Amino acid sequence: MRTENWLPIGFELPDGAHCGKASRGGSDWQIVETEGGGRALLVNVDLAARWIESGLVEEQELRAFSFGSAAFCEVSCGPGQILAPTLDCRSPDTESEALAFAMAFRATRDIDPQSPLQDGIYVEKLSRLLPTYVAASGMDDDVVVGTWLTGGAQVSAKSFRQLRDMLSWMGPEQLRDVVTAAGFAVKELMPTVPTSPAANSTSGAEASSSMAQGGTFQYAGDGLAKIFRGPFKLSGRPELEAFFNEHVVDIIVHQKRYKALGVGFPAAVVLHGPPGCGKTFAVEQLIEYLGWPSFQIDASSVASPYIHETSKKVAEVFEKAIQNSPSVLVIDEMEAFLADRGMGGGGSHHRVEEVAEFLRRIPEASANEVLIVAMTNRIDMIDSAIMRRGRFDHVIKVDYASAEEVLALLGKLLETLPKDGTVDPTTLAEQLAGRPLSDVVFIVREGSRRAAKAGAEKLGQAFLLAAMDEACSRTGDEPARRIGFV
Structure with missing residues (x-):
């Protein structure tokens, strides 16, 4: 969505930079392009005062100015300095760039340990993440750091092996330096995958035996080497545990065997049942086990009152999941997006558009090695076109516990x-x-x-x-x- 400029194009800022087009913005702040490839952060005086009062910035670091009756503060950054929303940045290109963000994150948390930072602004020049105080609740800090490092994948910085899989250009020691600089402990390094012919010639029966005994085995994917230690475990849900091991893990472990018989990738799954019965926990455990980047579609992240905006955001999440495959895409509270189009209502024509976007994207994502898991408490509300086989092959009820x-x-x-x-x-x-x-x-x-x-x-x-x-x-x-x- 286009951001309307607060200031005229060419307006001279206090430091001599001239305003270009606004690229990002909120109700109290705006990022504008400046000549020479630089950027400037404009904020209203109330938000600037809050940063100064909290100790996140020094008063002299922000230049005050006015335009008409409005009062602002600004800080300009050069073309080589990152200035962008925390979760709307590209992934770092170098270790020094990643370290700079990690140290800025740590410095911010040393001053302000509580304010949510997923809606903040990363100002590399100030070595700070400046909160905008918009988010109602905070994303966990480890997920904020992991999301920035990967350029959009919601990966925890504590999931070191998963993070290293995605940042393969950085060595494990360098990545450990980055994660610890952000304030998180690293308890493990990615194990070395055996590459000898003998290791790669393990038969399916031997791999299954190793899995049953809790040993280490490697699945033979197309360049997607991964080590699992034993089968997937889900305390308190033996039937759901068995389902995931049979219909997800085994297909991944014996990928070549399944592909030869026309089964390319695990099919999409719907988990439904009453609230509090462990659907979300089960999915989180599966994501942790697989070690793949995960993405989520829910009302808080993609719903919008603007026409076409929800469909656009849904498409963007699917694209990110495909770009980072193999990955997991979680659709939470799917009834919010995929309710029966025949239910009517004033916004039914928008619902038709949103359901159509899912109908198109789900098979595409599955074909590109994205495991889709949807959750709902109201399976009766879901559009029948979504629920047919070929989109969600498996519909599993997660009921009250025995x-x-x-x-x-x-x-x-x-x-x-x-x-x-x-x-x-x-x-x-x-x-x-x-x-x-x-x-x-x-x-x-x-x-x-x-x-x-x-x-x-x-x-x-x-x-x-x-x-x-x-x-x-x-x-x-x-x-x-x-x-x-x-």
């Missing part, structure tokens, strides 16, 4: 916690059966909080039962907890 599934999740959650002999996961699982897995996670966390508050060194069954008594399930009509005056 006692066995709850017990498996409890075992995982309690595994690393200090606990006394009274803790009985079996009894807890029987009482939590039929409730969302998010309730199980909450009760363990709430029980641990109660134990810490009481000064206990270990978690006991009494704390978990007390947490369960207070935390009634939210799947029914139970009244919500109220705080305040009535």
